[in-house]
Amino acid sequence: xxxxxxxxxxxxxxxxxxxxxxxxxxxxxxxxxxxxxxxxxxxxxxxxxxxxxxxxxxxxxxxxxxxxxxxxxxxxxxxxxxxxxxxxxxxxxxxxxxxxxxxxxxxxxxx
Amino acid sequence: xxxxxxxxxxxxxxxxxxxxxxxxxxxxxxxxxxxxxxxxxxxxxxxxxxxxxxxxxxxxxxxxxxxxxxxxxxxxxxxxxxxxxxxxxxxxxxxxxxxxxxxxxxxxxxxxxxxx
Numbered sequence: 001x002x003x004x005x006x007x008x009x010x011x012x013x014x015x016x017x018x019x020x021x022x023x024x025x026x027x028x029x030x031x032x033x034x035x036x037x038x039x040x041x042x043x044x045x046x047x048x049x050x051x052x053x054x055x056x057x058x059x060x061x062x063x064x065x066x067x068x069x070x071x072x073x074x075x076x077x078x079x080x081x082x083x084x085x086x087x088x089x090x091x092x093x094x095x096x097x098x099x100x101x102x103x104x105x106x107x108x109x110x111x
Numbered sequence: 112x113x114x115x116x117x118x119x120x121x122x123x124x125x126x127x128x129x130x131x132x133x134x135x136x137x138x139x140x141x142x143x144x145x146x147x148x149x150x151x152x153x154x155x156x157x158x159x160x161x162x163x164x165x166x167x168x169x170x171x172x173x174x175x176x177x178x179x180x181x182x183x184x185x186x187x188x189x190x191x192x193x194x195x196x197x198x199x200x201x202x203x204x205x206x207x208x209x210x211x212x213x214x215x216x217x218x219x220x221x222x223x224x225x226x227x
Contacts, residue, residue, distance in 0.1 A: 009151065034215065043115070043201055043218030044154070089154060097142065097161070097205070098169070099216055103153035 003027050004092050006102035013109050019077040021105050023090030026071065030092035034099065035064060035075050038087045047088070048075070080109045113137050115219035117202040123225045124192040132187040132222050134202030142205045143185035144169075144216065145177060147198040154201065160185055192226045199223050 005024045013019045023033075031052045036044035050057040050064045050073065057064050063076045077084055090102040117134045124130055136143065145157040146169075156169030158177040166177050174196060176188045185204075189196055205216040 004153075006153070036216075041221070043203075043220050045218070046215045049215070091154075098156060098159060100156070100170075101146075101154035103151055 002103075004090055004100050004102040006088075006090055006105050008105050009103070010106045010108070013080045013107065015082055015109055015111050016079045019075075019080045019084065019107055019109065021075040021077075021088050021090075021107065023073050023075075023102055024071060025073075025092050027092070027094065027100075028068075028071065029095060030100075031095070032093040033064070033066060033073050034091045034093070035062075036089040036091060036101075038089065038104070044089055077107075080107075082109050082111055085109050115202055115204055115217055117200075117219035117222050119222060120220070121223045123227060124189075125227060126193060128192050129188065129190050130192065130224075131189075132200055132202070132224075133184070134186060134219060135184045136202075136204040136217070137183065138204060138206070138217065139182070140204035140206045140217075141182070143179065144203040144205070145175075145185070145187045146201045146203060146218075147171065148201060148221075149198050157187065157200075189224075192224075194226045197224060197226045 034049040035047040037047045038044040066073045087104045087106045089104045091099045115136045141162045144159040146154045155171045160166045160179040163182045178186045200222045202219040203216045
């Protein structure tokens with residue numbers, strides 16, 4: 001039973017346009033949501049997070065939106081750059097501090 | 112900055128063989144984790160250790176054992192490897208941060224394991 005789901009395995013976007021990556025979750029007790037970025041042959045690295053008591057967090061070109069009623073969050077990248085091409089994992093923090101990850105979405109930004 | 116270091120990076124095992132993946136972190140973190148990454152499955156937690164001396168099962172613990180040797184080191188052992196354990200394994204560590212960034216985990220570079 002997947003508690004965190006990323007239903008789009010891949011996304012292709014033109015350079016300069018907006019990339020929107022989506023994530024759904026089932027457990028209303030998650031208190032933090034995070035996005036991680038992963039390049040091939042490397043470990044995932046932290047990108048941005050949002051507390052469950054907020055609905056938006058922005059860091060440069062990256063913005064995460066949280067819709068608690070829909071149990072949905074999204075990551076917006078504006079403008080997208082070729083260097084953003086990577087796999088993006090959504091994660092949710094459960095009670096006790098464990099992170100539950102989604103399946104990942106592979107973003108390809110084309111020049 | 113070493114961060115999280117895991118060895119070996121690549122390993123091929125025959126079915127039934129045993130092996131241990133080693134992991135060490137130099138960030139003085141209390142919590143350490145082992146994840147596996149499989150296509151279409153994302154990152155799944157195998158075992159974690161909230162602090163030195165404690166270990167707990169994650170989502171997919173069957174076929175694995177762990178040892179939290181000290182605060183720095185957390186090893187993952189496959190006692191009798193099976194082809195289903197072919198995967199990329201990631202060790203990670205974290206410190207609970209109740210501030211604005213939540214609990215951020217730092218990952219190692221991964222260990223590619225193939226069981227034939």
